Amino acid sequence: MEFSLIAKHFTRATPGAVLGVGDDCALLAPTPGMQLAVSSDMLLEGRHFSPQDSPAGIGHKSLAVNLSDLAAMGATPRWATLAIALPEENDAWLTAFARGFFRMADQHGIELIGGDTTRGALTLSITVMGEIPPGQALRRDGAQAGDDIWVSGVLGSAAMALAYRQGRLFMEQIDAAKVLPALYLPTPRVALGIALRGLAHSAIDISDGLLADLGHILERSGKGAQLAFDALPTLPVVQTYLHETVARECVLAGGDDYELCFTAPADRREAILAAAASADVSVSRIGQITAEPGLTVLAADGQPLPYDKTGYDHFAA
Structure with a gap:
């Protein structure tokens, strides 16, 4: 058989x-x-x-x-x-x-x-x-102080779809229909990864959550980061639920996005945008790599935004 x-x-x-x-x-x-x-x-x-x-x-x-x-x-x-x-x-x-x-x-x-x-x-x-090609792999250990931090696509949709399915977040059905495809049919950013060769200093895919996966880059590179919450790209339907704690957690730490998070020097911004256009995917600049360790998320008023969860735990019950 x-x-x-x-x-x-x-x-x-x-x-x-x-x-x-x-x-x-x-x-x-x-x-x-x-x-x-x-x-x-x-x-x-x-x-x-x-x-x-x-x-x-x-x-x-x-x-x-x-x-x-x-x-x-x-x-x-x-x-x-x-x-x-x-x-x-x-x-x-x-x-x-x-x-x-x-x-x-x-x-x-x-x-x-x-x-x-x-x-x-x-x-x-x-x-x-x-x-x-030898020497062109995008690794986690190459982030440098002053690098821009970028992400592709949008964040939080898949995690919000899962929260909706599990009854942890109540959404209108018409809204849920807009985020469910991200959970079931993710799009790997293969063309973007190839286009970033020679441009990005470091990269990782967002599978466990933005904060957790960016944290892997920071740990391997011996650096810190500062993010602007308002700069995180989301679908308009996701933004309407951000007053809910669980929705904010989905964007920051939900996982299942399968977008790329990468860092690159500020003088490569135009080249990054051109690479993204060639791969037919949007990219957003969401923060900066710092020399000092630690990961800070800033709210719209410039104050640190507290967070308890950084990402998915594969061994949690």
């Missing part, structure tokens, strides 16, 4: 690989002179997605969140492996999942070259591989 399942749902031509699905290992020939960027993510039913979620949407998101890691490094996607545990064989579910997965794969030129299947609680584990 395992091999027929793989053959039916996950075997496709892989012209970019020497050998793809069907043997003990895949065989790859990276482009000469390029470095490999490799990342893995695991998604569990009940923790990262709901049993009621669309399988096509799960397929989309499972690959998108991995591609976001490649985007954060400025890597060009090439290959992926997929390991999937299923409580039982479900042909209709797998057909829809594969449709969403391969739609995302085709958008970014990534080939599925192998993986594994077994029986168990529904779990997805994906490894992605990309390529990048």
Whole structure:
């Protein structure tokens, strides 16, 4: 059953690989002179997605969140492996999942070259591989004092959608419909990451929350930061709920945005905007890197805005 399942749902031509699905290992020939960027993510039913979620949407998101890691490094996607545990064989579910997965794969030129299947609680584990010229990777440890801090797209939509679904935030249905796509169908900023090579000093994707993920840059770079809350980009519908504490937490620490947070010198502002335009994505300047450690968020009146939560805890109950 395992091999027929793989053959039916996950075997496709892989012209970019020497050998793809069907043997003990895949065989790859990276482009000469390029470095490999490799990342893995695991998604569990009940923790990262709901049993009621669309399988096509799960397929989309499972690959998108991995591609976001490649985007954060400025890597060009090439290959992926997929390991999937299923409580039982479900042909209709797998057909829809594969449709969403391969739609995302085709958008970014990534080939599925192998993986594994077994029986168990529904779990997805994906490894992605990309390529990048030596010395051009966007890393977390390169932020410098005086750098501008930028983010792509908008923040807080996915977290607000989850809060709405969990009953922690009450929204009008017409408003909820505007944020739900961010939760189910995130967009990895691959083209922007590639365009930022040679421009950004550091970068990370926002998966656990802006404050938590920016905090990783600050820790690795030995720097601090000052952010302006009013500069954080959000959908207009999100702004109408910012009087609620939970909504402000969604913007600052909600996670699941899969936008890029990056730093760059002030004299590269025009080049950053041009890079974003070439990638067809908006970017916003939200603060500055400081030499002194610590992360401060300023309210509109210039006073520090208190916050208790910085991001998602993978080991919280």
